[in-house]
Amino acid sequence: MKADFEAKRAAAEDRVKNLRDTLERQAAVNRALGLGRVPLLGARITRALDGFGILGSGIRILGTNAIYGYEASSGVRLDPGLATTEDIDLLFDARGGLTFVADDDVSESSLMKILKRVDTSFERAKQTFRAVNRDGYLVDLIRPIQSPPWKKAQDKIGSDPEDLTAVQIEGLDWLQNAPAFEAVAIDEKGEPVRIVAPDPRVWVAHKLWLSRRPDKEALKRQRDAAQAEAVGALVANYLTHLPFDAQQLRMLPKEVVDSAAPLFAKKVSPARA
Template structure:
C-alpha cells in the first residue's frame, strides 16, 4: 500500500519547535501556580492577638501559622510577593503563546480538531492528561507530528473522537481534590457547552457541529465507586490492550492555532492493535479495511521517521497483546514490503 507523507518545511519545523517551547513553559508555570497557591494567606484576630492563617481554597480549612511577629510577617510578605511575581510571569508567557498561535495558523501547521485541543489543554492545566488517552484514528495526528510530516487527509479522522479514560483509584481522588464537584464529562461541557448526551449511547456526546466524543471507562474498580469522569463503564473487545499499553505524549496544534499535549497509544502497539482489529468479523468491512490501512500507514511512519523505535525488540516486549496477534502483524504487515 502506498502512502504519501508531506514533510514539514523548514519554517514549519521552526514554528513547531517554538510552539512547544512556549506552551511547555506556560503549562509548567500554570501547574506551579496551582500547586503553590491553592490557598490564601491572611491575618485573623483572636481576642487581643493576630494570627497568620493559611486557608485551602478547595476545602476552606484553615491552619494557623503562628502569632503576628517579624517571622510570620516575612512569611506573609514572601507568599504574596511570589504569588504576584508568578502571576505576572504567566501573563507574559500567555501573551507570547497567543502570538505563537497566530504564527501556527500562518505557517499552516494547525489542523487538529479544536474540540480535542481545547479539552486536552484544560487537562494539561489540571495535570490530568496522562490519565486520559486518545484512541482511534485521531492518534494519527500525534504520530504525524512526532514524525514532522503531514499524512494524506483521507487517512485522518472522521468527526468521531474516542477517548479512553484510564481508570485508577488515585486518579479519581486526585481529580476530586483538584476540581471538586467536576468530572471529565463536566470538563467537556466546560470546553463546549453544546455537547449533549447521545440517545444511542450514554458514553457518547455530540455537539452542535455534529462532532462526536466518546468517553470510555473500561476498567472496573468494584461496586460503590463512581465512574471516574462521570461516564458509564463500557467493555469493548480488545480495549484492555489499549488500556495497559505504553503511552505516547505529543504536542498537537489545533485548527485555531492553539496547542495541547495529547496522550495516546504507543505507535507500534497501535499498529499491532489495528491489524488485530481488521480481522474481527463483527466489524463492518469498510471499517476493517480502514483498520488494515492504518496498520500499514503507522508501520511505514515508524520505519521511515521514528528511527528510535527498535521494532523487533519492542514487539518481543509487548505484554498486553497476545503473541498470536503480534506474530500475525509481523507476518502480514511488517514483513510485507
C-alpha cells in the first residue's frame, strides 16, 4: 500500500510539474501577443478568493474589474482608459452563508487575512469596509441595503473582529439578484484568472443609473456613462446570447430597464483584440 501510494504521488507530482511548465510557456506567449489585461494585483486577489472557495459563492467582482470578464468572453478590447483602475469592488452576498476551502492554516477565515496573504502591506482603513496597501490600491467590501432594515444579516466574511465590514449601498440588490457571469481573462503576466461578475446587461443598466445620480462627482458620472455605453455595445454586438429582454431583467425597476434599452440598440463596434 505504501509503495502504491508513493508511485501515485510521484506520478501526480510529475503531472503537476508538466502542467505548470505548460502554463508558464503559454503565459509567455500571451504576454508576447499582448493579451494581458487584468492588473496583476487585482488578478492575485481574485485568484486568492477563488482558492478559498468564495469567488462566486458569496463574493462577486464589481465595478471596472468586471469589464475584463466581459471583454474576455466577447473577444474584444475596449478603450484602455475605460478599464484602468486602482481598486477592486467586491459584492458580498451572505444570504446563503459562506463555506471556506481552507488549507492547513485554518485561521485564514477573514478577508483581511486573505488580502495580507496576497500583499502583506494591506491594512484596514478608517472606513472599516475598505482595505488599502502601501501603493494606495483599494479593496472595498460592499453589499445591498438590508431589507427589511431590522433583519440581522452577516456583514463579514468570517468572525474576525478586525475583518472588513461590508458597507450597505443603494442599488446593489439588482446586481446581487442578477445571474452570475463567469469568464476566464488574462492578467498582465499572461496567466489566466477566473472572474465571476453580474450579468453584463444588469451591470450596464446599473452603471447608467449611477451616471445619472446627482450625488456623484461629475467626472465619475461621465466615466460611468462611458463604461455603460461601451459594455452595452459589446453585449449587443458580441454577446448575442444575452438579448436585452425585459423579462430576463426583471430584477431591475422598469424605469431603469427603459433607460438602458437604447444602449443595447446601438451597434458601436469596439476594436477587436
